[in-house]
Amino acid sequence: xxxxxxxxxxxxxxxxxxxxxxxxxxxxxxxxxxxxxxxxxxxxxxxxxxxxxxxxxxxxxxxxxxxxxxxxxxxxxxxxxxxxxxxxxxxxxxxxxxxxxxxxxxxxxxxxxxxxxxxxxxxxxxxxxxxxxxxxx
Numbered sequence: 001x002x003x004x005x006x007x008x009x010x011x012x013x014x015x016x017x018x019x020x021x022x023x024x025x026x027x028x029x030x031x032x033x034x035x036x037x038x039x040x041x042x043x044x045x046x047x048x049x050x051x052x053x054x055x056x057x058x059x060x061x062x063x064x065x066x067x068x069x070x071x072x073x074x075x076x077x078x079x080x081x082x083x084x085x086x087x088x089x090x091x092x093x094x095x096x097x098x099x100x101x102x103x104x105x106x107x108x109x110x111x112x113x114x115x116x117x118x119x120x121x122x123x124x125x126x127x128x129x130x131x132x133x134x135x136x137x
Contacts, residue, residue, distance in 0.1 A: 002072055005028050006076065017058075028058045
């Protein structure tokens with residue numbers, strides 16, 4: 001699947017890595033072009049987790065929002081609520097003809113095993129049809 005990940009915070013990087021590792025073609029965009037520069041020069045993200053340390057290559061790193069969503073079948077926006085309205089305003093005039101989904105991602109913090117907090121994301125794939133889990137992508 002062609003996935004656009006919009007947002008350069010921890011959630012954006014985590015979503016780009018997760019989707020890349022699951023074999024999806026990822027377009028990554030963040031508003032702050034100067035902060036994006038290192039990833040534009042070398043599109044690899046070093047990840048360290050319970051599986052060890054590895055480098056994940058992001059297929060397409062974009063400075064232009066229109067380029068990031070042009071091929072998208074799925075758009076992930078793991079941004080704070082205060083940033084969603086501005087991004088929606090930037091996305092509104094773009095043609096999203098190829099996108100099969102309009103996506104709203106809302107992080108939810110839950111108590112996990114041994115009292116640790118876990119963050120999960122829910123994706124609205126069809127307004128009014130309920131939520132699908134990110135793990136199903």
